[in-house]
Amino acid sequence: MYKTCVIGAGAAGLIAAIEASTDRNETIIIDKNKKAGMKLYATGNGRCNLANMHMASSCYYGNSFATDILGEDPSLFVTEYMNDLGIKCYDKNGYIYPRSNQASSVVWALLDRLRKNSVTLKLGAEVGEIIESPDHYSVTDTNGNEICKAENVILAFGGYSSPKLGAASESVTKHIFDSLKISVTPHKPALCPVICSPDTINKYDINDISGVRSNARVTVKLKDGKEISEYGEVQFTDYGLSGIVIFDLSYYDDIDKIFLNVMTDIEKDCFIKDFLLQKNNCPSRTLLGFLNGYINDKLAAFIISSFCRLDTKQKLAETDVSAAETIYDKAVKLSFSYSSLYGYTHSQVTKGGISCENIEPETMSLKNRRGLFAVGEAVDVCGKCGGYNLMWAFRTGYIAGRSVINI
Numbered sequence: 118m119y120k121t122c123v124i125g126a127g128a129a130g131l132i133a134a135i136e137a138s139t140d141r142n143e144t145i146i147i148d149k150n151k152k153a154g155m156k157l158y159a160t161g162n163g164r165c166n167l168a169n170m171h172m173a174s175s176c177y178y179g180n181s182f183a184t185d186i187l188g189e190d191p192s193l194f195v196t197e198y199m200n201d202l203g204i205k206c207y208d209k210n211g212y213i214y215p216r217s218n219q220a221s222s223v224v225w226a227l228l229d230r231l232r233k234n235s236v237t238l239k240l241g242a243e244v245g246e247i248i249e250s251p252d253h254y255s256v257t258d259t260n261g262n263e264i265c266k267a268e269n270v271i272l273a274f275g276g277y278s279s280p281k282l283g284a285a286s287e288s289v290t291k292h293i294f295d296s297l298k299i300s301v302t303p304h305k306p307a308l309c310p311v312i313c314s315p316d317t318i319n320k321y322d323i324n325d326i327s328g329v330r331s332n333a334r335v336t337v338k339l340k341d342g343k344e345i346s347e348y349g350e351v352q353f354t355d356y357g358l359s360g361i362v363i364f365d366l367s368y369y370d371d372i373d374k375i376f377l378n379v380m381t382d383i384e385k386d387c388f389i390k391d392f393l394l395q396k397n398n399c400p401s402r403t404l405l406g407f408l409n410g411y412i413n414d415k416l417a418a419f420i421i422s423s424f425c426r427l428d429t430k431q432k433l434a435e436t437d438v439s440a441a442e443t444i445y446d447k448a449v450k451l452s453f454s455y456s457s458l459y460g461y462t463h464s465q466v467t468k469g470g471i472s473c474e475n476i477e478p479e480t481m482s483l484k485n486r487r488g489l490f491a492v493g494e495a496v497d498v499c500g501k502c503g504g505y506n507l508m509w510a511f512r513t514g515y516i517a518g519r520s521v522i523n524i
Contacts (some may be wrong), residue, residue, distance in 0.1 A: 119143045119237075121521045122256055122267035124244050125285075126506055128155035128160075128507055129493025129514035130273030131227040132198075136518025137271070138234035145265055146236060147256065149243035150283035155226035156275070159282055160507060165220035166172055167194035167199065167206060167511075168213040176505050178368055179471040182473040183498045183509060186516070191508045198511065202226040212504060239264060243286065244274070247293055254488065259289065269488035269521045273514065276308060276467025276494040284461065294471075299483065302469045302497040307368050308506075309464035310359035313375055315450040317423035326353040327420045331412060334378040335362050337455075340371040351377060353416070358453065365501045368468060375449040385445050392433070392441040400434035407433060408444060420447055466506050470497040480520035482515050486524060491515040 121137040123130045126148035138144035146153070162167060165395045167177070170192045177183040177410075192213055196206045204226050205216040218391050231238065245259035247270060258265050272293075274285045279410075287304070315323065316400075329352070336346040349362025358375065366375075380388070391426050395407055404427060408417035418429045424447040427440060441497045461467070471491045475484050493510035500506045 118253060119145045119265055121145075121271060121272045121518075122265055123493075124148075124247075124256070124275055125273035125275055125493075126150070126155075126238070126240070127275050127493060127510065128154070128271060129275075129495075129510035130271070131157075131224075131231065132511055132514035133271045133273055133478045133490075133492055133518040134236050135227065135230050135234060137269075137521045138231070138236045139519075139522055141235065143523060144234070144236045145239060145267065146231070147239045147242055147244055147264055148283075149241070151241050152283075153228060153238060153240065155283035156279060157224050157507075158220050159279070161214065161221050161504075163220050164214055164218045165223050166212055166214060166507065167223070168212065168508045169501075170208060170211040175501075176503075177498060177500050177509075180473070182476075182478065183500070186478050187512055189510060192504075193511055194515075195508055195511050197514070199223070199226075199275050202230055211478055221382060232281040232349070243289065245289060248299065249489075267524060269490065271514075271517050271521070272471070272489040272495045274495055276470065277304060277461045278309075278464040278467045280462060284467075296524050297489070300472045300475050302472050304466035304467050304469035305370075306458045306467035306471055307459045307499050308364040308466050308502055309367050309370070310354065310459040311357050311363060311375070311457055312365055312456040313357040313453040314456065315419075315423065316454055318426045321351070322486040323357075324355050326415050327355040329353045329413050329415050330360070331377075331379050332381070332417055333362070334381045335366060336378075337366045337369055337372050338374040338376065339369060339466060340373045341482070343404065345369060345418040348381065356457070356459070359459075361502045364465065367464075368499055368501075372455040375453040375455055378449045379416065379451065379454070380445070380448045383411065383445075385442070385449075388445045389438060389441055392438070396433040396436070400432060402433050403429060404431045404440075404444070405429035405435060408448075412448070420444065420451070424451065426448070455495065457461040465500055465502065467494055468497070468499045471493050472497055479516075480516040482520060488521070490520065492517045 120142040121144045123146045229359045248255040333351045352359040492513040
């Protein structure tokens with residue numbers, strides 16, 4: 118019988134197993150994939166954004182359970198842990214990366230430590246059920262065959278995002294949650310693009326601006342009237358909107374409208390004064406040429422023709438101030454009707470999971486359950502883009518792994 122069984126060989130599971138196997142405590146990791154650390158390999162476009170030096174409650178959408186566990190500087194914990202594994206890190210504008218700029222170096226270092234600790238790594242086996250007994254757990258695969266018995270189980274199977282990278286199976290994990298009578302917050306994709314359409318006057322073809330990138334103040338209006346705003350780079354796509362700022366705002370439920378201000382640093386009176394100056398100095402200049410002095414030409418054309426019902430070739434000499442005011446008013450509040458999230462396939466993390474209120478923060482154990490723990494994305498905690506979800510995975514994996522030693 119093993120001391121500990123860790124289900125899932127992602128970031129949280131690998132560190133949990135390293136810590137649980139301290140002092141030769143027999144530990145096994147089970148993962149359905151043929152390769153450990155599948156999602157970790159792809160983190161940060163393969164560069165592995167390990168952590169972020171900026172820490173505030175807003176980084177976890179006000180989740181005090183998460184921020185209390187992580188403390189004031191979780192990035193320091195991550196860099197020290199990586200250094201102990203032999204991975205040197207560097208800071209780029211507050212984002213922490215391995216000096217190699219390769220996620221593979223992190224995975225290899227974690228696996229080397231697992232081998233040193235004699236951890237059994239069982240790959241290509243999907244856990245189908247966990248049967249609880251008074252003094253141990255029996256873990257079986259989806260065919261009902263027993264894989265192992267263990268005194269403790271750490272749930273580290275993650276969420277349903279990025280299925281090509283070996284995401285958890287929704288039906289299987291739901292069965293495990295139900296059979297163990299674990300309370301779960303409903304799951305949904307998070308940190309992903311959104312499917313939406315611009316509220317234009319004229320018939321539009323959003324493909325005209327597909328691929329265009331623009332810095333913008335993005336405001337999501339929820340169905341209850343609440344508005345949340347963030348600034349960042351937006352990418353227009355043939356289905357809607359993408360980019361990190363959109364990913365971060367995709368966390369919120371019941372989105373009704375999305376507004377973009379693509380000229381946040383331009384005051385209206387300055388814009389109008391410039392319009393009048395250009396009209397006087399170069400009256401033959403077109404509306405498109407004028408607006409292209411501020412924003413991307415394709416986006417400028419889209420605003421003029423689709424949002425304002427004006428001719429992009431219209432000369433400034435033929436344009437009055439009211440038309441310039443209309444263009445400005447639209448550019449600072451482009452309205453999009455929200456349809457849906459782009460789905461698990463295109464999301465970075467999964468929102469939802471085991472309810473925080475059912476977990477002991479000091480140990481990551483489930484309350485009133487002997488030897489059962491949950492870490493990383495299995496827990497209902499979601500961080501923003503920029504290393505926050507990896508910090509959560511590393512820290513909770515460490516806490517749970519250390520906790521089982523004392524049982």
